[in-house]
Amino acid sequence: MSMMQVEALGKKFGGLNAVEDLSFEIPAGSVYSIIGPNGAGKTTLLNLLTGVYRPSSGRIRFDGQDLSGRAPHEFARHGIARTFQNLQVFFNMSALENVMVGRYLQERCGLASALLRFPRLARAERACREEAAELMRYVGLQDWLTAASDAMPYGALKRLEIARALATKPKLMLLDEPAAGLNPTEALALDDLIGRLAGRGVTVVLVEHNMKLVMGVSDQILVLDYGRKLAEGSAQAVRNDPKVIEAYLGSEIAHGAAYGEDIARAVAVAAEMHR
Amino acid sequence: MLARLASPRTGGLLALAVVIALLPLALSNKYFYDVAILVGLNAIVCIGLNLLIGYAGQISLGHAGFFGLGAYGSAVLASRYGWPPLAALLATTGAVAMLAYVVGRPILRLRGHYLAMATLGLGIIIFMIISTEDKFTGGPDGISVVPFSVAGFALQGERVWYWVVGALLLVAVWLGLNLIESPTGRALRALHSSEVGAEVVGINAAEHKLMVFVVSAVFASVAGSLAAHYSGFVTPSKVTFLHSIELVTMVVFGGLASTFGAVVGAVVLTTLPQLLAAFEDYEMMVFGAVMIGTMIFLPRGVVPSLARLLRPRRAGGAAGKDSLA
Amino acid sequence: MSAQFMQYLLTGITVGAIYALVALGFSIIFNASDVINFAQGEFVMIGGMATMSLIAAGLPYGLAIPLAVAAAALVGLALEKFAVEPARGASVVTLIIITIGASIFLRGLATLVWDKNLHAVRPFTGDAPIAIAGATILPQSLWVIGVTLAIVLALSWFFGRTLLGKAMLATSHNRLAAQLVGINVRMVLFMSFGLSAALGAVAGILIAPITTTSYDVGVMLGLKGFAAAILGGLGSGLGAVVGGIVLGVAETMSAGYVSSAYKDAIAFVIMLAVLFFLPSGLFGKRGGDRV
Numbered sequence: 001m002s003m004m005q006v007e008a009l010g011k012k013f014g015g016l017n018a019v020e021d022l023s024f025e026i027p028a029g030s031v032y033s034i035i036g037p038n039g040a041g042k043t044t045l046l047n048l049l050t051g052v053y054r055p056s057s058g059r060i061r062f063d064g065q066d067l068s069g070r071a072p073h074e075f076a077r078h079g080i081a082r083t084f085q086n087l088q089v090f091f092n093m094s095a096l097e098n099v100m101v102g103r104y105l106q107e108r109c110g111l112a113s114a115l116l117r118f119p120r121l122a123r124a125e126r127a128c129r130e131e132a133a134e135l136m137r138y139v140g141l142q143d144w145l146t147a148a149s150d151a152m153p154y155g156a157l158k159r160l161e162i163a164r165a166l167a168t169k170p171k172l173m174l175l176d177e178p179a180a181g182l183n184p185t186e187a188l189a190l191d192d193l194i195g196r197l198a199g200r201g202v203t204v205v206l207v208e209h210n211m212k213l214v215m216g217v218s219d220q221i222l223v224l225d226y227g228r229k230l231a232e233g234s235a236q237a238v239r240n241d242p243k244v245i246e247a248y249l250g251s252e253i254a255h256g257a258a259y260g261e262d263i264a265r266a267v268a269v270a271a272e273m274h275r
Numbered sequence: 276m277l278a279r280l281a282s283p284r285t286g287g288l289l290a291l292a293v294v295i296a297l298l299p300l301a302l303s304n305k306y307f308y309d310v311a312i313l314v315g316l317n318a319i320v321c322i323g324l325n326l327l328i329g330y331a332g333q334i335s336l337g338h339a340g341f342f343g344l345g346a347y348g349s350a351v352l353a354s355r356y357g358w359p360p361l362a363a364l365l366a367t368t369g370a371v372a373m374l375a376y377v378v379g380r381p382i383l384r385l386r387g388h389y390l391a392m393a394t395l396g397l398g399i400i401i402f403m404i405i406s407t408e409d410k411f412t413g414g415p416d417g418i419s420v421v422p423f424s425v426a427g428f429a430l431q432g433e434r435v436w437y438w439v440v441g442a443l444l445l446v447a448v449w450l451g452l453n454l455i456e457s458p459t460g461r462a463l464r465a466l467h468s469s470e471v472g473a474e475v476v477g478i479n480a481a482e483h484k485l486m487v488f489v490v491s492a493v494f495a496s497v498a499g500s501l502a503a504h505y506s507g508f509v510t511p512s513k514v515t516f517l518h519s520i521e522l523v524t525m526v527v528f529g530g531l532a533s534t535f536g537a538v539v540g541a542v543v544l545t546t547l548p549q550l551l552a553a554f555e556d557y558e559m560m561v562f563g564a565v566m567i568g569t570m571i572f573l574p575r576g577v578v579p580s581l582a583r584l585l586r587p588r589r590a591g592g593a594a595g596k597d598s599l600a
Numbered sequence: 601m602s603a604q605f606m607q608y609l610l611t612g613i614t615v616g617a618i619y620a621l622v623a624l625g626f627s628i629i630f631n632a633s634d635v636i637n638f639a640q641g642e643f644v645m646i647g648g649m650a651t652m653s654l655i656a657a658g659l660p661y662g663l664a665i666p667l668a669v670a671a672a673a674l675v676g677l678a679l680e681k682f683a684v685e686p687a688r689g690a691s692v693v694t695l696i697i698i699t700i701g702a703s704i705f706l707r708g709l710a711t712l713v714w715d716k717n718l719h720a721v722r723p724f725t726g727d728a729p730i731a732i733a734g735a736t737i738l739p740q741s742l743w744v745i746g747v748t749l750a751i752v753l754a755l756s757w758f759f760g761r762t763l764l765g766k767a768m769l770a771t772s773h774n775r776l777a778a779q780l781v782g783i784n785v786r787m788v789l790f791m792s793f794g795l796s797a798a799l800g801a802v803a804g805i806l807i808a809p810i811t812t813t814s815y816d817v818g819v820m821l822g823l824k825g826f827a828a829a830i831l832g833g834l835g836s837g838l839g840a841v842v843g844g845i846v847l848g849v850a851e852t853m854s855a856g857y858v859s860s861a862y863k864d865a866i867a868f869v870i871m872l873a874v875l876f877f878l879p880s881g882l883f884g885k886r887g888g889d890r891v
Contacts (some may be wrong), residue, residue, distance in 0.1 A: 050475055051474075051475075052471060052474075052475070071474070071479070072471065072474035072475050073474045073475075073477050073478055073479045073480070075475070076474070076475055076476055076477035077477050081475065081476070082475050084471075084472070088469040088471055088472030088475075089468075089469070089472070090464065090465045090468040090469060090472060090473075091468055092464055092467065092468045092532070093461070093464055093465070093468070097461060097464075100458075100461060101461050101462065101465045101473070101476055101478075102476050103458075104458060104461070104462055104465075104476055104477050104478055105476070105477040107458040108458065109457060109458055109459060111459070111486060111490075113457075114453060114454050114457035114458070114459040114460070115450045115453050115454050116450075116453065117453040117456075117457070121457060124458075125456075125457075125458075128458070164476065165475075165476075167476070168476050168477060328693060334692070334693050334696070336696070381876045382875075382876075385875055385879060387692045388636050388692060388696075388834070389830075389875055389879050391636070391692070391696055392636075392826060392830060392871065392875065393871075393872060393875045393876075395823075395868075396827070396868040396869075396871045396872045396875070397872065399823070399865070399868050400865055400868050400869065400872070403862065403864060403865040403868075404865075407861045407862060407865075516819075516823075517704075520697075520700050520704075523693075523697065524697055524701075527693060527694070527697055531693075556711065556712060557708065557712070558708065559704050559705070559707055559708025559711065560704075560705050560708030560709055560712070561708075562701075562704055562705075562708070563701045563702060563703070563704035563705025563706070563707075563708055564701070564705055565701070566697055566698070566700065566701025566704065566705075567683050567698050567701040567702060567705065570687060570690065570694045570695075570697050570698045570701070571683075571686045571687050571698070574687070574690055574691075574694055
């Protein structure tokens with residue numbers, strides 16, 4: 001059963017085809033990674049899948065609904081959440097409030113109720129606070145429950161964004177380079193978190209550069225290059241696909257030039273060791 | 276119970292109520308009451324404008340337009356057409372809300388300078404229409420306004436109006452604080468910080484900006500209607516670009532994202548010109564210098580800057596910040 | 601072409617030339633600093649009023665004009681140094697309030713240095729109207745159009761051929777890159793204010809003999825100059841000129857053929873229309889940002 005179907009998706013910026021004729025399906029409950037060299041269009045794709053960009057062509061279907069061309073808040077309404085590569089933390093609020101904002105869709109109150117502060121609201125606020133605190137603990141931020149967001153280190157902020165995204169109770173979570181800037185310990189914790197998310201039944205889509213993380217955690221991998229699909233399949237299949245190796249390391253290496261084969265073998269061995 | 280009293284919100288409201296209740300002891304003549312009422316009315320506009328500028332992060336250089344529409348709407352309906360003042364006020368407020376809704380949609384698609392210019396243009400067009408359509412509005416000379424009466428009881432005289440405006444100011448502050456501390460208020464602050472971040476958690480940015488714009492227009496319109504009935508006449512002089520700027524300056528001076536800051540801003544910058552009346556020749560220069568100086572030295576405004584000074588700095592990453600007063 | 605149409609056209613081009621000069625001033629400062637200088641209109645006022653005083657004191661135009669322009673330029677430099685520079689990096693709202701505060705301050709200063717009255721200034725070369733195609737035009741209007749044309753040509757030479765001009769252009773395209781190649785961006789900003797002030801002052805001097813001058817003549821001219829800059833596209837020199845002329849002609853034509861009561865409103869209606877339907881204006885940069 002697929003959660004999201006992308007058909008012939010394309011995005012042009014002026015004359016540049018950032019994403020071209022992309023079709024793939026994301027199975028429900030899986031961990032699906034999108035990789036590719038720099039400039040391959042990964043972040044553009046992520047923005048398309050969350051409504052931040054409108055497609056120039058193609059369709060995006062999610063859970064039976066056609067969401068192509070809708071606004072980001074509508075994508076969120078349908079159960080799609082995301083984090084950002086360049087953090088979009090709300091620095092004018094505390095950490096807890098950031099996560100509480102994530103609960104907006106469940107908390108929505110009318111203007112009159114907000115202005116007149118109906119008693120129901122006060123109770124709902126308390127519940128919201130508790131749920132937000134719970135989510136912060138879930139992602140490992142129990143030491144930052146009373147912190148101001150602008151007092152937190154980078155690694156914690158990345159987890160804060162994940163907590164905020166989780167607060168929307170999503171069916172699908174897209175993480176944009178969550179491991180960027182994390183040290184190996186933090187990356188391991190992230191690995192564990194992604195596993196737990198998948199365990200909760202949330203479909204996770206990962207855009208990442210950290211190959212160790214990607215190979216270790218993914219059920220399926222999509223490889224992009226110049227905005228087009230280069231390869232798709234299991235971690236094993238993708239790792240050994242010569243087209244993929246060529247895109248990352250250059251054609252000499254992929255097609256076995258003198259030292260090329262040695263490097264390819266070394267890469268394969270290293271991947272094995274770090275499983 | 277005592278803990279709740281100590282919260283910035285309830286404590287602030289109480290303090291304001293006490294000030295309003297005790298102030299008449301210091302007001303010795305009509306002139307001072309006049310200034311106090313003017314301050315109160317400006318404060319009501321500023322609370323709404325602060326929601327727009329400080330919380331939602333937008334800007335309006337044309338809010339005197341909504342104030343003027345409120346004033347003239349009430350004036351024309353009540354005085355020219357003989358409507359009961361309360362009905363005139365409600366009808367005018369409704370009309371202004373509708374105008375803000377219709378005009379707000381395209382205007383709020385703009386950002387930064389463009390948004391500023393669009394609101395500026397709107398304010399000026401409203402001013403010009405009011406000044407030109409003298410058959411309705413009396414043109415540059417304005418028209419006189421009947422007193423505000425409800426069920427035969429007329430509000431006359433500065434003492435009565437002082438209590439009316441004081442009470443309404445408390446209501447306005449209460450409404451403002453409620454909105455800010457609700458999920459909607461959080462959504463607004465989120466929007467201000469990162470629009471895309473807010474959108475992806477399901478917050479419809481355009482709708483929220485429009486809502487705040489309409490709410491702030493309503494605050495301004497109601498204040499305008501009251502001002503018209505209190506003064507007994509309306510002229511275009513309160514609908515000018517300069518008045519819009521004064522309002523924005525009050526909000527920014529007092530403190531963005533601070534309801535009490537908006538009140539403080541209104542107090543200081545309404546009384547300042549009165550104090551400077553003695554130095555009439557220097558009034559404009561001083562006002563301009565105050566605007567520049569505040570923005571350079573106290574860019575966050577008076578109340579937040581003071582709050583920072585008074586809040587003890589704590590080491591490490593555990594500094595807590597609860598609600599914003 | 602009817603004589604009336606020609607009349608409106610000529611008047612419109614004259615007034616449009618002034619708007620163009622004011623709009624150019626905005627664009628230059630906006631390009632250097634992303635600041636909308638609400639005090640631009642005050643430079644216009646200073647130009648006109650200073651010239652008026654100097655002429656009244658007996659100086660010939662040949663001396664009065666350069667002195668007035670220099671005075672305005674000095675005010676512009678002072679504005680940058682004391683009001684804009686201390687607030688580098690501040691938000692849009694803050695900068696808007698600062699420049700508006702500056703404009704109020706300058707107007708207050710003007711009432712002290714001069715007064716609140718209207719002042720007439722004699723035209724450069726006499727006031728016998730000249731007949732063109734059935735319409736009449738004042739010699740001063742020819743000065744307005746001619747000088748504006750000369751200035752536009754001079755500015756294109758300046759930005760295209762001189763080092764300072766090219767540095768300013770580079771800064772407007774990409775401040776960081778300009779800094780990295782060694783351009784003193786702060787000096788560029790400083791000079792931009794001086795240049796814009798000079799442009800504004802010239803506009804004020806040119807128009808004063810036609811419309812009289814006073815301490816608050818800059819308010820409307822400044823605002824309409826914005827409208828012209830927005831119509832043409834904020835930041836575009838060509839846009840400023842075209843926007844100015846188009847606005848001037850549109851204003852005069854609507855006042856003549858439609859309603860003269862709302863003459864002053866036309867500029868703002870046009871501005872709102874542009875902001876709603878084509879915010880980048882006729883020649884401004886188009887397209888959305890990449891996230």
